[in-house]
Amino acid sequence: xxxxxxxxxxxxxxxxSTVASALKRLGCAVVDADRIARTVTEQPACLNQxxxxxxxxxxxxxxxxxRKELAQRAFANPENTAQLNRITHPAIxxxxxxxxxxxxxxxxxxxxxxxxLLFESGAENLCDTTVAxxxxxQARLKxxxxxxxxxxxxxxxxxxxxxxxxxxxxxxxxxxxxGTDWSIFDEKIRELLxxxxxxxxxxx
Numbered sequence: 339x340x341x342x343x344x345x346x347x348x349x350x351x352x353x354x355s356t357v358a359s360a361l362k363r364l365g366c367a368v369v370d371a372d373r374i375a376r377t378v379t380e381q382p383a384c385l386n387q388x389x390x391x392x393x394x395x396x397x398x399x400x401x402x403x404x405r406k407e408l409a410q411r412a413f414a415n416p417e418n419t420a421q422l423n424r425i426t427h428p429a430i431x432x433x434x435x436x437x438x439x440x441x442x443x444x445x446x447x448x449x450x451x452x453x454x455l456l457f458e459s460g461a462e463n464l465c466d467t468t469v470a471x472x473x474x475x476q477a478r479l480k481x482x483x484x485x486x487x488x489x490x491x492x493x494x495x496x497x498x499x500x501x502x503x504x505x506x507x508x509x510x511x512x513x514x515x516x517g518t519d520w521s522i523f524d525e526k527i528r529e530l531l532x533x534x535x536x537x538x539x540x541x542x
Contacts, residue, residue, distance in 0.1 A: 341367075341442045343449045344534060345465035347456035349500045351478030351485070351493075353516025354471040358452045360527040367441035369434055371453035371461065378429045379403055387425045392418070413499065427459045435464060448535065457509050467534055470506035473516035 346361075348354040362368050378384055380403060388403070389396055392411045398404045412422040434451060441449045453461050462468050475497065482493040507513055512534075518526050 341446055341448050342466040342534060343438055343442075343451060343464060345451045345453065345456045345462050345468035346471065347453055347468065347510070348471035348506060348516065349478065349503070350454070350496060351481040352471045352473045353481075354452065354454070356523075357469075357471050357514060357516065357527060358450055360524055361448075361450050361531060363524075364528060364531055365447040366450050366531070367444055367446035367448075368450045368452055369437045369441060371430060371434060371451065371455070371459075374430050374433045374437070375426060376405075378426060378433060379405075379408075381429070384425060384429055388422075391421050391425060423455075423459065427455075431459065431461060431464070434461060438464060448531065457505075462509070467512065468510045469512045469514055469530070469534075470510035471514050471516045472503045472506060477517050 344361075344366075346354060346358055358368050358370075379388065385396075385403065388408065392408065396404055396408055396411075408422075412418050434453075438449050438451065451461060451465055453459065456462050456465075456468065478497060479490065479493050482488070482496060483490060486493070512530070514526070514530055
């Protein structure tokens with residue numbers, strides 16, 4: 339049987355990357371959609387589309403993409419965000435599909451598709467099951483401020499730009515509490531993985 343593909347998602351600060359790292363330690367292969375996105379947006383075909391859509395001034399003096407400038411323009415309004423997604427998502431999904439297929443040929447126990455925009459991009463269609471990592475807004479706020487070294491106002495702004503927890507609970511097959519105590523964190527991740535491996539296609 340082919341290795342199950344587990345879509346892993348959740349809002350910023352919830353602990354998604356920590357869960358992905360724990361799953362990797364348990365023998366899973368991780369396909370990182372953020373890494374793929376960075377690679378895709380450096381490709382000439384994608385760069386040309388981005389420059390046509392968002393104007394000049396997107397490139398740095400060394401010839402690489404100014405990601406901060408792109409983010410400011412792309413997230414200035416919903417229309418720009420949708421345009422960015424139309425340009426990048428097809429290429430990201432194509433590469434994710436290739437990496438998943440390669441990982442399934444390895445000795446991994448399962449393939450984790452780590453994607454913040456799992457549902458928004460349609461990437462859940464590449465997965466056998468999906469898991470959303472969620473925690474309280476208060477915990478997320480503290481984590482974002484500490485992780486990124488930003489003010490509370492900026493952290494709240496980032497949170498407002500993302501979907502609320504109920505967006506994920508209504509779509510994901512399973513959820514995991516990103517606020518789980520460290521003393522039992524790895525064990526809870528192990529339990530989650532074993533449950534999926536036993537019944538990878540059952541929605542609960």
